[in-house]
Amino acid sequence: MKQQKLDAQLAQWERQGLITPQQKLGILSYEDSRRTVPWVLYSFIMLGVTVIAVGVVSLIAANWSEIPAWLKLAVDFALLSGLAACLCRYGDGSKPLIFDALAALFIFFCLASIGLIAQIYHTGGQLYQAMLLWCAITLPVTLFAFRKVIPHLWTAAFIAAVTAYCFHEARMGGSSGMYRLALFWSLPLWVFLAALVSRKLRPLAVLAGPFFLWSGLTLINATLYFDFAHSSGMILEYGLHPARLLHDGGSASVLYRTIDLMALAVIWAMVMMKSLDKKTRIVLGLLAALFCVMMNIYDFIQYEQLRSISGSYGQYPLMLKLLGPAMAIAVLLLLSFLFAGLGRQRLFNVCVNLIGLRFLIIYFQVFGSLATTGIGLIISGLIIIGAVAGWYKCRKHVQAWLGGLLK
Amino acid sequence: MKRYLLITAVAFPIIALLGLMISKQVRLSQGVQVVLPIEGFDPRDLLSGHYLTYRINYGASEPCLAGRQEGQKLKACLVRSSGAEGLYRARFASPDDEFEDDVEKDCGLFIEGRCEHSRFAAGIEKFYIPDHYARALDRAVRSGKGRIVLKVSESGTAVIQDLLINGKSWREYKE
Numbered sequence: 001m002k003q004q005k006l007d008a009q010l011a012q013w014e015r016q017g018l019i020t021p022q023q024k025l026g027i028l029s030y031e032d033s034r035r036t037v038p039w040v041l042y043s044f045i046m047l048g049v050t051v052i053a054v055g056v057v058s059l060i061a062a063n064w065s066e067i068p069a070w071l072k073l074a075v076d077f078a079l080l081s082g083l084a085a086c087l088c089r090y091g092d093g094s095k096p097l098i099f100d101a102l103a104a105l106f107i108f109f110c111l112a113s114i115g116l117i118a119q120i121y122h123t124g125g126q127l128y129q130a131m132l133l134w135c136a137i138t139l140p141v142t143l144f145a146f147r148k149v150i151p152h153l154w155t156a157a158f159i160a161a162v163t164a165y166c167f168h169e170a171r172m173g174g175s176s177g178m179y180r181l182a183l184f185w186s187l188p189l190w191v192f193l194a195a196l197v198s199r200k201l202r203p204l205a206v207l208a209g210p211f212f213l214w215s216g217l218t219l220i221n222a223t224l225y226f227d228f229a230h231s232s233g234m235i236l237e238y239g240l241h242p243a244r245l246l247h248d249g250g251s252a253s254v255l256y257r258t259i260d261l262m263a264l265a266v267i268w269a270m271v272m273m274k275s276l277d278k279k280t281r282i283v284l285g286l287l288a289a290l291f292c293v294m295m296n297i298y299d300f301i302q303y304e305q306l307r308s309i310s311g312s313y314g315q316y317p318l319m320l321k322l323l324g325p326a327m328a329i330a331v332l333l334l335l336s337f338l339f340a341g342l343g344r345q346r347l348f349n350v351c352v353n354l355i356g357l358r359f360l361i362i363y364f365q366v367f368g369s370l371a372t373t374g375i376g377l378i379i380s381g382l383i384i385i386g387a388v389a390g391w392y393k394c395r396k397h398v399q400a401w402l403g404g405l406l407k
Numbered sequence: 408m409k410r411y412l413l414i415t416a417v418a419f420p421i422i423a424l425l426g427l428m429i430s431k432q433v434r435l436s437q438g439v440q441v442v443l444p445i446e447g448f449d450p451r452d453l454l455s456g457h458y459l460t461y462r463i464n465y466g467a468s469e470p471c472l473a474g475r476q477e478g479q480k481l482k483a484c485l486v487r488s489s490g491a492e493g494l495y496r497a498r499f500a501s502p503d504d505e506f507e508d509d510v511e512k513d514c515g516l517f518i519e520g521r522c523e524h525s526r527f528a529a530g531i532e533k534f535y536i537p538d539h540y541a542r543a544l545d546r547a548v549r550s551g552k553g554r555i556v557l558k559v560s561e562s563g564t565a566v567i568q569d570l571l572i573n574g575k576s577w578r579e580y581k582e
Contacts, residue, residue: 060454140416
């Protein structure tokens with residue numbers, strides 16, 4: 001499809017006299033030389049490898065008690081060594097697809113080997129320990145991958161391992177529980193800092209993109225949670241407060257102060273990191289500040305008192321109900337600015353559509369009748385159009401002012 | 408240069424896993440054999456298959472119920488009981504007892520663990536078994552026929568050697 005489009009464009013430019021036939025041939029030969037493996041083929045091969053790997057893990061999990069332990073371990077290490085040898089064979093970059101497929105298989109086989117050792121020696125460790133060990137030993141191979149699939153898999157596994165660590169005990173008791181909870185709720189900021197560090201350190205550069213993605217996903221997750229907990233009233237009804245898991249003298253202030261410190265670190269990094277575009281730095285700094293404000297709201301509001309005052313969902317305070325969508329829309333708005341600045345039109349459109357959708361849902365949540373919903377939506381639409389018109393009129397002044405903040 | 412880095416990168420996980428395996432094997436081949444009674448149930452681990460998870464009957468009252476924090480380290484001092492089976496029992500120091508610091512001196516054999524979910528846990532509470540044995544072994548353990556065989560090192564690390572049902576290895580057990 002891409003090739004047909006290129007052929008058609010070149011033919012048109014040639015007809016218009018913009019390029020000569022020699023130049024057309026030159027462009028075609030250049031494009032042919034840099035043609036890479038089609039992403040569809042690549043994705044299906046990686047899917048196949050993943051399915052094979054899951055099959056291997058299941059085979060090991062079946063626990064073949066008739067086969068002696070030493071034989072199982074010997075076969076496992078022989079297969080691992082064979083895969084390692086194949087990886088070295090294709091490490092020159094001549095066959096990037098084969099290398100990545102083998103690397104994915106090798107990485108999954110390392111996980112299966114951890115499972116086998118745990119099974120044979122009956123280790124009583126936690127799932128997060130196995131996952132963190134897996135991430136640690138497979139990080140070097142991940143850095144050699146030619147495409148982003150393996151770094152994305154590794155990052156997802158790492159985030160899952162950290163989350164499993166945070167919640168490996170349902171009760172967040174003592175000081176360790178307090179810090180685990182703080183780690184979990186400040187995850188968007190930690191992951192963002194990890195992305196910045198990866199971006200700076202050349203060998204880890206392939207992990208920067210996946211870390212940025214996970215930072216965004218965890219931020220959206222935290223925002224959705226905040227929105228849902230407040231707009232549905234469940235924060236009072238069922239106690240969806242982030243600090244609800246704290247027990248045995250755990251102090252919630254550690255949670256909020258960790259988030260404050262991390263947000264400050266991100267803002268400081270944005271001020272200092274001159275290699276990034278100024279607008280991007282401003283928006284990212286504002287996102288960190290907004291996340292910090294959102295999380296501190298949990299600390300400022302006296303939910304216990306509100307619960308005793310409101311009594312039932314019917315008297316649930318309107319301000320609390322609006323707080324959720326207000327935060328969600330503010331985060332989505334900043335994300336849309338970020339994507340607009342980065343030239344990601346599709347992601348920008350997704351954010352704008354989500355903002356529109358959230359506006360619609362607010363009125364159904366806050367007002368019962370269709371008439372009030374209709375009036376509310378018309379007023380909201382007028383406010384949005386007015387704000388956009390105002391922005392276009394004053395954008396140069398605002399940009400100059402925002403730019404001045406980072407000078 | 409890149410080639411050597413790649414060789415190092417692929418060799419690293421293999422060496423790490425070999426190290427893990429060897430350390431487990433060394434612990435298993437050394438240490439003192441200890442047999443303790445167990446009680447339990449059967450969940451499933453997606454990574455390593457079925458396992459029995461059980462509560463070890465140390466023959467002493469639970470040390471993590473009061474006066475100790477979650478995650479606090481603790482030592483179970485093992486003493487061989489006089490019964491025919493040769494089972495071991497443990498004694499724990501009370502939270503305000505000075506014995507806690509001197510346990511290594513006072514005690515010839517001990518297992519190091521920590522308080523998890525208000526219970527003493529030493530990482531030896533799982534025994535992996537094949538799918539088709541799971542139900543029978545689960546029933547046997549529930550009915551109090553189970554014993555766990557451990558190897559305990561001088562440093563207090565315990566590794567599982569075998570699961571006994573009615574005094575025989577689980578492989579020989581028939582309902």
